[in-house]
Amino acid sequence: MLTFMELAGPTEGDGGGSVDSQLWAACAGSMSSVPPVGAAVYYFPQGHAEQASAAVDLSSARVPPLVPCRVVAVRFMADAESDEVFAKIRLVPLRPGDAVVDVGEAAAAEARREEENSRPRPTSFAKTLTQSDANNGGGFSVPRFCAETIFPELDYSSEPPVQSVCAKDVHGVEWTFRHIYRGTPRRHLLTTGWSPFVNKKQLTAGDSIVFMRDEGGNIHVGLRRAKRGFCSIGGDDESLSSIPGWDQYRGLMRRNATATATGGRTPPKGKVPPENVLTAATRATTGQPFEVLYYPRASTPEFCVRAAAVRTAMAVQWCPGMRFKMAFETEDSSRISWFMGTVAGVQASDPVRWPQSPWRLLQVHLHGTNMRQPQLDHDRVVEFLINWPPRR
Structure with missing residues (x-):
């Protein structure tokens, strides 16, 4: 893992904390x-x-x-x-x-x-946001791989299967999303909590969202901005x-x-x-x-x-x-x-x-x-x- 070695004096222009x-x-x-x-x-x-x-x-x-x-x-x-x-x-x-x-x-x-290289690595998944994902007031359609390998396991015996998913962003701020499995055909969705996230991060279609599950089972969320043009x-x-x-x-x-x-x-x-x-x-x-x-x-x-x-x-x-x-x-x-x-x-x-x-x-x-x-x-x-x- 890459590390940061503190020097004798502070680095110039530090505008925030370090990211995992x-x-x-x-x-x-x-x-x-x-x-x-x-x-x-x-x-x-x-x-x-x-x-x-x-x-x-x-x-x-x-x-x-x-x-x-x-x-x-x-x-x-x-x-x-x-x-x-x-x-x-x-x-x-x-x-x-x-x-x-x-x-x-x-x-x-x-x-x-x-x-x-032989050690297990954190599991991560990135999805490019669709217009529907980025709409204010909408929800996020979660790919099955992400839902099943990164999010906690849903209780499918419940009707509908639903849970809260907590994820920390690159600044350490925790976001809570409602993860539900519903629809015809059924699919995984993030509903409550998604719109405030979209608004705060000013997400638009073409941006990508990254979910990562670390070795301790903690979930993190990051972004990749679309390369416009x-x-x-x-x-x-x-x-x-x-x-x-x-x-x-x-x-x-x-x-x-x-x-x-x-x-x-x-x-x-x-x-x-x-x-x-x-x-x-x-x-x-x-x-x-x-x-x-x-x-x-x-x-x-x-x-x-x-x-x-x-x-x-x-x-x-x-x-x-x-x-x-x-x-x-x-x-x-x-x-x-x-x-x-x-x-x-x-x-x-x-x-x-x-x-x-x-x-x-x-x-x-x-x-x-x-x-x-x-x-x-x-x-x-x-x-x-x-x-x-x-x-x-």
């Missing part, structure tokens, strides 16, 4: 990860800037394309208004000559990974729309198409204040400890990447025509699909300001989910390398 790491992971999605304390990572200022809420000019700071760092603190948090989860990560740049390897907890975690793009192959993960891929195409129109720089749509990015990049450049905020649902690659993954990716002699595979997650994180791809070009995404940067180095084409293709040249590509092609 398991609930945080359930809300972030199965493909999101945060490097643990002691991990060696490479910090990519370009990637950090992509999570900013406004354009960030890093030219005056002479910021290098990547900075080797050590993770010294991790805190899992959630936005006080939207419940969107994010992580506050404190990093210390490594000095020239320092080994860029994991130490402490991170190194030990690698050694006992097999043991950790991930609608159809002219020229998309409609035959691919049913593929799990295609909406995620299509959204990346839309984002990068706009980036192409703005000179290769992705327009800021994130939540991180631009001054935070500039401060972090400047301090990283001068070898001073710094903090970053990472939003796992921001549709941008992780910008603090494990050093081993970067070394592996950069050891490959990338060239046009190479084949690879890449995973995409459905919007509700219920499934992961692997897409086949081919490298179309290898060049810096911003050759003027970042000519030596590996960030979004590869231009690629994806070909769908057919795994019966010739042998891959590279088993899996790291996302920070990908410069998604615009869709026309």
Whole structure:
């Protein structure tokens, strides 16, 4: 389990308490990860800037394309208004000559990974809200899997079977819902208590709700906000729309198409204040400890990447025509699909300001989910390398 190591002084800008790491992971999605304390990572200022809420000019700071760092603190948090989860990560740049390897907890975690994987994990379930679910005054239609594996067992001898379900949100606030099994055909519903939850959280159709049952049997509830604007793009192959993960891929195409129109720089749509990015990049450049905020649902690659993954990716002699595979997650994180791809070009995404940067180095084409293709040249590509092609 990831931990937060208290430093000598308080972290800047703390706006709330920490979130249970398991609930945080359930809300972030199965493909999101945060490097643990002691991990060696490479910090990519370009990637950090992509999570900013406004354009960030890093030219005056002479910021290098990547900075080797050590993770010294991790805190899992959630936005006080939207419940969107994010992580506050404190990093210390490594000095020239320092080994860029994991130490402490991170190194030990690698050694006992097999043991950790064998332990039972909390059960979680996510559902994308329908218009009916999100209607004020309505109820929530509970999928059978969620009702039977996460909620307490109903007494089906009662007529109708009904119970109260208590769940704590990411801020520790407890919500009580009336869980009933009724209708023709019968189905599980949350009724009383659901409307106040919808109103307080300002839920709309397309948002996702996450229920998790921890090892002690306690139930938690979290949210994933819909990624607005991930609608159809002219020229998309409609035959691919049913593929799990295609909406995620299509959204990346839309984002990068706009980036192409703005000179290769992705327009800021994130939540991180631009001054935070500039401060972090400047301090990283001068070898001073710094903090970053990472939003796992921001549709941008992780910008603090494990050093081993970067070394592996950069050891490959990338060239046009190479084949690879890449995973995409459905919007509700219920499934992961692997897409086949081919490298179309290898060049810096911003050759003027970042000519030596590996960030979004590869231009690629994806070909769908057919795994019966010739042998891959590279088993899996790291996302920070990908410069998604615009869709026309």
